[in-house]
Each structure stands twice: as C-alpha cells, then as structure tokens.
Amino acid sequence: xxxxxxxxxxxxxxxxxxxxxxxxxxxxxxxxxxxxxxxxxxxxxxxxxxxxxxxxxxxxxxxxxxxxxxxxxxxxxxxxxxxxxxxxxxxxxxxxxxxxxxxxxxxxxxxxxxxxxxxxxxxxxxxxxxxxxxxxxxxxxxxxxxxxxxxxxxxxxxxxxxxxxxxxxxxxxxxxxxxxxxxxxxxxxxxxxxxxxxxxxxxxxxxxxxxxxxxxxxxxxxxxxxxxxxxxxxxxxxxxxxxxxxxxxxxxxxxxxxxxxxxxxxxxxxxxxxxxxxxxxxxxxxxxxxxxxxxxxxxxxxxxxxxxxxxxxxxxxxxxxxxxxxxxxxxxxxxxxxxxxxxx
Numbered sequence: 001x002x003x004x005x006x007x008x009x010x011x012x013x014x015x016x017x018x019x020x021x022x023x024x025x026x027x028x029x030x031x032x033x034x035x036x037x038x039x040x041x042x043x044x045x046x047x048x049x050x051x052x053x054x055x056x057x058x059x060x061x062x063x064x065x066x067x068x069x070x071x072x073x074x075x076x077x078x079x080x081x082x083x084x085x086x087x088x089x090x091x092x093x094x095x096x097x098x099x100x101x102x103x104x105x106x107x108x109x110x111x112x113x114x115x116x117x118x119x120x121x122x123x124x125x126x127x128x129x130x131x132x133x134x135x136x137x138x139x140x141x142x143x144x145x146x147x148x149x150x151x152x153x154x155x156x157x158x159x160x161x162x163x164x165x166x167x168x169x170x171x172x173x174x175x176x177x178x179x180x181x182x183x184x185x186x187x188x189x190x191x192x193x194x195x196x197x198x199x200x201x202x203x204x205x206x207x208x209x210x211x212x213x214x215x216x217x218x219x220x221x222x223x224x225x226x227x228x229x230x231x232x233x234x235x236x237x238x239x240x241x242x243x244x245x246x247x248x249x250x251x252x253x254x255x256x257x258x259x260x261x262x263x264x265x266x267x268x269x270x271x272x273x274x275x276x277x278x279x280x281x282x283x284x285x286x287x288x289x290x291x292x293x294x295x296x297x298x299x300x301x302x303x304x305x306x307x308x309x310x311x312x313x314x315x316x317x318x319x320x321x322x323x324x325x326x327x328x329x330x331x332x333x334x335x336x337x338x339x340x341x342x343x344x
Contacts, residue, residue, distance in 0.1 A: 014066070014070075017066060018062055018063075018066050021061075021062035021065055021066055022058050022062040024062075025057070025058035025059075025061040025062050025065075026054060026055065026058040029054045029057055029058055030054065072100055072101065072102060073100070073102065076102075076105050076109070077105075079096060080096065080108065080109070080112065083096055083116075084112075087115075087116060087119070092116050092119040093116070094116050095113055095116065096109045096113055137175070137178065140171040140172070140174045140175040140178070141171075141175065143167065143168075143171040144168050144172060147164040147165075147167045147171075148164075148168060150164050151164050151165070151168075178307070181307040181308070181311060182307065184241070184311060188238075188311070188315065188318065194234070194235045194238070194318055194319070195235060196233050196234055196235055197233070197234075197235075197236060198231055198232070198233050199231065199234075199236045200229070200230070200231055201230040201231065201232045201239075201264065201270065201272070202227040202228065202230045202264060204239065204243065205227055205243055205247075205262060205264070205272070207240070208240060208244050208247055209225075209247065212244070212247055212248055212251060215248065215251045216251050216260060219251055219254055219256050219258070220256055220257045221251065221254055221258055221259065221260045222257075222258070222259045222260070223259075223260055223262075224259055224260065224261040224262070225261075225262050225263075226262070226263040226264065227263075227264050228264060230264050230266055230270060232270050232339060234319050234339065235315075235318070238315045238318070239315065239319075241315065242311070242312050242315045242316070242337070243274075245308040245309065245311060245312050246274045246312060246335050246337075247260075247262070247274055248308075249308060249309070249335075250274050250275070250278070250333070250335075253276060253279050253333070254278040255277065255278050255279070258277045258278060259276070259277055260274075260275075260276055261273070261274075261275040261276070262274050262275075263275075269321075269338045269339060269340055270338070271336055271337070271338050271339075272336065272337045272339075273334055273335070274334070274335050274336075274337075275332060275333065275334035275335075276332045276333055276334075279330065279332075280327045280328050280329040280330055280331050280332055280333055281325070281327040281329070281333055282329050286325055286327060289309050289325065290309050290310055290312070290313040290323075291310065292307060292310045312335075316337060316339075319339055319340070320340050321337060321338050322337075322338050323336070323337050324336045324338070
C-alpha cells in the first residue's frame with residue numbers, strides 16, 4: 001500500500017516538474033524572441049503559428065531535460081532507495097548496478113556495494129559463529145549427560161565410577177574453557193585501544209613454560225630455548241594468553257620425545273619463534289587455522305575448541321604485529337610472531 005502511494009506521489013511530482021519546466025522553457029523562448037526582434041528593430045508579432053512553434057519547442061525541451069534528469073539523477077536515487085529498503089529487511093545480497101556519470105552517485109553506489117558486501121560477510125560470519133558455538137557447546141554437554149547417566153548404574157565398579165567422574169570433570173573443564181575463550185574473543189574483537197606497559201618478555205615465556213610443565217613432561221619433550229633478556233612494550237596479560245596458546249598447541253601436536261624450540265630474536269622488531277617437530281599442518285589447513293572454530297584435527301581427538309589461534313591472531317593484530325606459519329606434514333610447525341614493540 002505504501003509503495004502504491006509512493007508511486008502516485010512520484011508521478012504527481014513528475015507532472016508538476018514537467019509543467020514547471022515547460023513554462024520556464026516557454027518563458028525563455030518568449031524572452032529570446034523578444035530579444036531577437038528588439039535587436040533587429042522589428043515589430044513583435046505573435047500569431048497562432050508562432051505560439052504553437054514555441055509551445056512545441058518548449059514541450060520538446062522540457063521532455064528532454066526531465067528525461068535527462070530522471071536518467072542521470074532520479075532513477076539512480078530511486079534504485080538506491082529501493083536497495084536500502086531491502087538491506088533494512090535483512091537482504092545483504094543487494095548490488096547496485098546503475099551507471100550514472102555523476103561522480104557523487106558513482107561514489108555512493110560503490111560505497112553502498114562495499115557496505116552490503118561487508119554486511120553479507122558479517123552475516124555469514126555470525127551464522128557460522130552461532131553454528132560453531134552450538135556445536136562446540138553440544139559436544140561437552142552431551143558427554144557430561146552421557147557419563148552422568150552411566151554413573152546411575154547400580155552395578156558400577158569403583159574403577160568405572162572414577163573413570164566416568166574424570167570424564168565429566170574433563171568435559172566440564174572444556175566447557176569452561178570454551179566459554180572463557182568466547183567471551184575473551186568477543187571482548188577483543190570490540191577492542192581497539194590497549195593498555196600497554198614494558199615488561200620482560202623472556203621471563204613471561206619462562207612462566208608460561210612452568211604453567212605447562214606437566215604437559216611437556218608427559219610428552220617427554222626436550223626444550224631448546226634461546227631467550228635473551230628482552231623488554232617489550234605491550235599488554236602483558238594478552239601476550240601471556242598468546243604465548244600460552246601457541247606453546248600449548250606446540251606441545252599438544254608434538255610427538256612423544258620430540259623437541260620444543262622457542263627462540264626470541266631482538267632488533268627493530270621482536271621475533272618469537274615457537275617450533276615443534278610434530279605432526280605438522282597441511283597446506284589447505286594452513287589457510288584456515290586462524291579462523292574461529294576451525295580445527296585441522298577433524299576427529300577432535302586432540303581436544304581444543306578451535307578458538308586458541310583465533311585469539312592469538314586477534315592479539316597480534318591489536319599489537320600491530322604479524323604471525324607467520326611455516327609447517328610441513330610429518331615434520332612439524334613453526335609459528336613466528338613479529339611485534340613492533342619497544343626493546344631495551
């Protein structure tokens with residue numbers, strides 16, 4: 001109903017605009033005729049034929065002007081208006097294709113198409129995020145429910161009971177880690193300004209290794225460390241999360257009895273390399289490892305929720321740094337973080 005009223009209103013405006021243009025053109029023709037006759041010193045005479053000619057020329061001129069205005073200005077604006085209504089309804093697939101030569105309208109069209117493209121990407125990302133969250137939450141919850149049901153068995157041995165309790169605790173811990181990572185990543189994605197301070201980077205990495213001591217000892221890993229005294233400027237809390245995720249990943253995917261190598265290189269930039277000689281990552285998986293909920297281990301047998309490296313990437317970006325992955329299947333992986341941090 002509103003669209004019908006709008007169309008009627010637009011047509012009325014077009015008729016009024018045409019009448020105004022026609023009168024202006026007729027008036028202009030009248031003035032031109034008077035000026036010509038005045039310059040020639042001829043008496044001004046208007047008859048039915050001359051008035052009819054003036055009306056015809058005015059009609060033609062008004063038609064050409066109005067059509068030009070409509071094609072170059074009004075039609076593109078109308079298309080933009082319709083497209084914006086579609087976007088307001090949630091359709092982000094709209095693409096403007098008008099080819100107006102007016103620079104401002106061309107710029108508006110390009111900006112609109114960029115906006116809808118970005119919104120479409122965000123919508124896809126949001127949907128993928130919801131699906132990913134649902135799946136990741138469902139897995140530990142289903143496991144907890146399953147093992148809790150088994151615990152209700154009357155003829156359950158003490159060994160089985162302990163096993164099921166441990167499984168429930170592990171899945172509850174995974175659920176807690178998942179919730180914490182989602183909240184942390186959500187906060188970081190909406191954060192642009194960091195609270196920074198200068199701290200000892202080498203000591204921070206050593207503290208992270210101590211926190212993960214049980215894990216690398218279970219894997220019987222040999223530590224190859226090159227951690228010269230290094231001070232850097234950044235958010236100490238976020239950087240600790242970054243090193244924890246990278247080092248725990250390296251331990252997780254290392255072969256038993258392998259080597260975990262961590263090297264800090266100082267210079268204009270600080271470069272931290274965390275390398276293992278474990279299972280490695282395929283070229284295809286390397287393209288996606290920093291995406292949310294993406295896991296190269298499709299069986300999920302290694303644990304994790306696919307958010308660790310997404311967090312790492314966001315922390316690196318917030319520090320205006322870069323992260324480089326070099327990996328080969330069966331030979332291991334090397335994550336190198338380069339930071340534009342102040343050193344002393």
